[in-house]
Amino acid sequence: MTAPQAHIASPAASFARPALVREEVYLHLRAAILGGEYLPGERLSEALLGVRLGVSRTPIREALMRLTQDGLIDAEANKGVRVRRLELREVRETYVVREELDGLAAALAADAHTDADAALLKAALETLERTPQGGARQTPLDLAFHRCVAAASHNAVLLSLCGDLEVRVALIKHLSPSSNTSPQTAEQHRAILEAVLRRDPDAARAAARQHVRTFAALVIRQMQPDHPRLAQGEQP
Amino acid sequence: MTAPQAHIASPAASFARPALVREEVYLHLRAAILGGEYLPGERLSEALLGVRLGVSRTPIREALMRLTQDGLIDAEANKGVRVRRLELREVRETYVVREELDGLAAALAADAHTDADAALLKAALETLERTPQGGARQTPLDLAFHRCVAAASHNAVLLSLCGDLEVRVALIKHLSPSSNTSPQTAEQHRAILEAVLRRDPDAARAAARQHVRTFAALVIRQMQPDHPRLAQGEQP
């Protein structure tokens, strides 16, 4: 292709950062998968995606490889890739680790946060609380708050890991959007924020861990095979 | 290239699993970087690597992207990749997280390990203890022991994360190979093993965390700018 494709970047291609086709493809596919546009088990053909996005197979392949390492798709040699089907076991394992890492992040944030971090945290939580519950709009704001906490830890490695774990679980979040609307969620967020602001690492860690546990229980309950929301039929 | 290249797989190309060129290239480059064959800051040209390994640029590029996500190399758009230069800050941050994750792994292993895990753990530690100290041969055995602990946790997500973190720090391990030979290392390994075997999660966690702290202190000390071993001159 010679002419740059116009239909990848959704909001504004005007001052788009990437300029690298593979980057745009990666972001596009990631959003599409996490948004439930492609369902677990669905096969992603390189050629088809190339035609659909108006680019050659090369950047498609490179984006698919990144997504594979992200854990969003499964790749089999000579057989292409499929959107990953998260098993209950993996979700459970992920939350066990997240409880530890989010707890660490909150504890570190309590020690290390700056005034700027504090302002960001307060702003993130206020935005979140002002948003009506239950909508799909709440999920990204919830993620933003947790990312702010991780960022306030001033530990880039930890921040990166928390993000990776979050993305994986987000694979099934769009199937259980009601997780955010638990009545306990709001006050737990407050508890985390307050412990961090008062520079109490132990309380911050405990609050963050409790929050992860609550959240995990909700998500996992909805993943039970008999739960109405996703009695997802296996598609071979 | 039409003829399959023979000089990538070092030990035995006879029953090599990959069969995918990009996989072989990935493993080869990873080992080379971790082995210190390519030094931090060194530029890796796709064309040159392709010629050197006897393959085209395509699998090289794909391997380099994986290594980028692994954190072993830095990629800049239109400017290629360089072997990552680990900063003291990142090493410190990594060990803070590792202390938490290795501790968790040990605690879970104490709860969840099977008889087979126990046998593997004992074997790994015995092999490690029988190996003369100080040699480069000890590093992989040390890693193997820790991987056994993580595996005994029966948490695949955690195992994967521990591996990722380990690989990153291994970037500078070859510059400070003496870290393994600390007199405390051996007894700390024993302490972890025994706590796990007696199914004492708290003790296992404490032992693992202490071990990471000890190890981190050694590595970080050797990274100080004035330390003789690596007063590595910046190469622009």
Add this chain to the structure above:
DNA sequence: ACGATCTATATTGTATACAATATCCATATG
């Protein structure tokens, strides 16, 4: 009718060709 094998098709894996960007060195200019 059922199963196996073989062939046609489609898809992935690798190689190469072309385009765009960066790098470097020589030259010119203040």
Add this chain to the structure above:
DNA sequence: CATATGGATATTGTATACAATATAGATCGT
């Protein structure tokens, strides 16, 4: 002499071509 500028060179980014493997359907045999 230092700095800016221009073009030649090299390297990366993308597209396409070719090879190898897998998939599906048809044909043949029992």
